[in-house]
Amino acid sequence: MSSPNNVSPPLGWQAPYIGLPYDFHGYDRSGLSCWGFACLAWQEQAGVYLPHFAEDLPAKGEFSTARIRAVNALVVQEVKLWDKLSAPRPLSLVQMRRGKNITHIGVYAFGGWVVHADETANGGAGAVVQTPLHELKHQITGYYWPSEALLSAAQKDENVPLN
Template identity: 30%
Template sequence: MTDWTNRFVGLPFAAFGRDRSGCDCWGLACLVYREELQISLPDYLGYTSVDEHAEIAALVADAKASPVWLPVTGPVEPFDLAVFRRGRLDSHVGIVVQHGLMLHAAGEDCAKVESYLAHPWRHRLTGVYRHIERVSRAVR
């Protein structure tokens, strides 16, 4: 485990949460990116419930089509975002800690580190994405 993950493990789950008082999966990504990378992500509060997977999937699809998120075709790196299906729809994200591990918040549980190569996540992984600012910073 890395130091940065320890600062987020245990944060409570909160639907639509975007801060340390509680987060859903995207809120946790927003918080991690803001605090660790100084990158502001859009809050994507355009859904009515964390159970509305179709609404969330539409937001995920828009983000994946954006030039801000680049598909990772090689090795994953810390802070890449892993996207997962729930049912047939892409509606969950986790923050890569290292190959095989992600930090995420799901099922109204607190933020935790879990394997994305094991059940139940392995077969749900649909892609990994890297923010363009991380790529451009690495090039400098």
């Protein structure tokens, strides 16, 4: 995506991810959920393994109130392990609402851009995209950085359990 005035987004660490396909349960380059993208970016860019939740989510393709509630519950529970920031910094998580529920996450990139796996991008097929921060302002509920405890545990284990 580009911003109004046809300004191209800067390409830094995020360049190899833009355009990767979306998959609701995905954690690798063959398909990524929004959280799967955050996990992959943190693993490859910072050497930190964040927890995976695919097994905790409803079946692929189930778009229902139960699915939305399950995702919202995971986000609300997971955010307790993160420190809230007053402003984003590179690689910080950008927590977003979709409607009334907090169900989406992105990763902040340089220059005011958010990189995220968006299931509505690419004609509805979904893809990893970057969106100007100002276009998402009405959806953003917070910026987060992993707590020291989470970072310490995450660097020791490839799949940190939630509890």
